[in-house]
Amino acid sequence: MAIVGKKFPSVSIDAMSDMGDDLKINVFEEAVNKNSKVLLFWYPKDFTFVCPTELHAFQAALPEFEKRNTIVIGASCDTNEVHFAWLNTPKDNGGIEGVTYPILADTHRQLSGILDILDQEVNYDEEGNESFSGSNVTFRATYLIDETGKVFHESVNDMPLGRNVKEYLRLIDAYAHVQKHGEVCPANWEEGKEAMNANRTGVAEYLAAN
Secondary structure, eight states: OOOTTSBOOOOEEEEEOTTSOEEEEEHHHHHHHTTOEEEEEEOSOSSOSHHHHHHHHHHHTHHHHHHTTEEEEEEESSOHHHHHHHHTSOGGGTOOTTOOSOEEEOTTOHHHHHHTOBSOEEEEOTTOOEEEESOOSBOEEEEEEOTTSBEEEEEEEOTTOOOOHHHHHHHHHHHHHHHHHOOBOOTTOOTTSOOBOSSHHHHHHHHHHO
């Protein structure tokens, strides 16, 4: 279910801070009340393999997100207790010690179910009996949300595929450029490069120069 261009669901979910505080976070309200952009990234499970590389990568880039007035929030379906245990596990032992942004604990699959990002399928036999298949954890979904709570980017990776954190910085830069200048950003646009006006003259001039 694509929600680009729509408001992000306003749902409060349990979360864990790096200091061990139990929180309730509403991602939509984080964006609107703090007048900030939000990057929400989902990963399948704590204490796994690709996942800690991503959490550390987002942590390493946290100053760059902060420069862009963007709040970073991680999320999975693990409990707060498991999150806290992982936050206290050293990096050289597969842990995420040193991660400082909050992590949602969507244990009841409330938000992930609304977003339809769970690895779960409903099956029916010939008699109409219902059964479920899949791991019931989330794929690697990522959402960029603007200051009004509107989603301006969403993407979903299969579980073995880690994300490129720099691409989300680029997308935030592009969206900020659109917000500020009213121009549109062509393929491979990066901060400092030429954008274009969204009309025939604009695209003709851009293609002629590039």
